[in-house]
Amino acid sequence: MVIVVPIKQVPETSNVQMDSVTGVMIRSGSKAILNPLDLYAIESALRYKEACDARVIAVTMGPQSAMKVLKEAIAMGCDDAVHISDRAFAGADTWSTSYTLAKAIAGMGKVDLIITGERATDGDTGQVGPEIASWLNLPLVTYVSQLIEMRSDSMMVKRMTEEGYQKLEVTLPALITVLKEVATVRLSTLKGKMRAMDMIIPTRTVKDLDVEPSYLGLKGSPTKVVKIEQARVKRDALIIEAMEADKVPDAVISLFDFLEDKQLLEKGESR
């Protein structure tokens, strides 16, 4: 069987600090990394491979530098990788991105399963996975928190919801989006890293894909960003010092006064 994992390169955010005056994120160097939530999609695909003998293909759309995240996927154990890159794709929203990725996946022949992360940590929409499923008319299972049974023609999974979780069965081909709790991510091996280093990853451009040009990139995107503003982040905290135990009761009284004043103690429904 064939499993495709669409992944994304995002700006690194783990070492950033906040500007103490404006409260805005300072992106020192802003290194680009593999979207952390995509690691769980790769890990799920590799587990499936171990259970059902699958070939796992990682795919990403992005500039030349995005090749790096594909190498990372290979180092973890993916069999193949495809890089989709063309100026024509630049500035695509989720609708246009998912169209391009779906077309690239459709061009790979028979694909049994597509696994994506829940969302990317930069755009934070979580829409590309579900939209790929829609372009390819696949059944879609989102927010998967456990792979209960993995078979070559169907699978049983646990899906998280606001109320709890569902246990459900889906036939393949299908697309699932996975959560962080689906599995513990493995480290890449030395052998994998060497394989990644040597591997020549093909780049597909607009002319390699059977796409409608008017659907691509910024121009093909139904949504347009019209304004960007800095978010209000900093608040003027009332700071109550209570390091010594005898100051604690007064601090707690101030806390309750605050909660009462803002009507945060009102009983009634909690949701």
Added chain:
Amino acid sequence: MNDVWILAEYHKGMIKEVSYELLAWGRSLADSLGSSLCAVLLSPKIETEKVNSLFEYGADVVYHCTDSSFEFLNCATFSCALESLVRERSPHILLGAATTTGRSVLPYLAVKVSSGLTADCTSLTIEKETNLLLQTRPAIGGNIMATIKTPEHRPQMATVRPKSKKPLKREIGRKGRLESIPFDPLWKDERMKVLEEYIHEGNESSIEEAKRVVSGGKGLKKKENFELISRIASCLGAAVGASREAVDRGWIGYSHQVGLSGKTISPKLYMAVGISGAVQHLAGIKTAEYIVSINNDPTSPIIQISDLAIVGDLFTVCGEIEKEFERRKVFS
């Protein structure tokens, strides 16, 4: 037609609260446009008074399609039903909740109806000159607010973050037009089937939908101490959240994680206990209405975005908070 539609959500015989929040958003947009507000309800058979509640919270029209296959979410089935309705009636705007349901069905539908979709909006307004929907959402970890338009495609679609607006005051007896939509068996997708559903107990309520959230972090030191967070949460009628450190250490499940790689939430009150406030964590709570923190480090970043911060030993402070709740119980 300039109608504004919202997708109501159903669970176990009930209409979910978030549907009424969507109606409040939809009402303000429909009033700006001078158009009707329509709620779409896809559900199994449900009591009439439940359907009527949609009118009482602001809907002018309810399109109700009833079938047992709407008991649980199936994106393909839901999307087929919605696509058919959208194609027949061409709404101007369609809103869904940024929940596990809305964030799954609406992208699926956006492709089918060839329109744009903006995720997880916290503000929606109508641009006067054009009558277009201005969709505002936090991006890049909540550091910027982006405003997005869908100029050409219809309907203009958005998912809206739960708790970003209060439902309107319920107007008992308010009436509207109920239209029953026949279910087309061709919509039914058999490829996916829910076998079982497990529902959390009350105090495990989801952090995205909670009005109040009390979160614990590394400062709690060990798993047993995390109980303290649950106790404070239960006193406050709050849901339990956690920082990434607490989740990674196995003190509580991932569904409780707040932050960039967890949930982004907008409760009325967020109380952070023993959380220093890494940028990733702060990204998840920036739209909370009030933030209270309890932490022993006066230089913690969490203090910068708190409305009230107690700098002290969290165990002593929380112990005192519990005692205060006890006292109040006695006197109330």
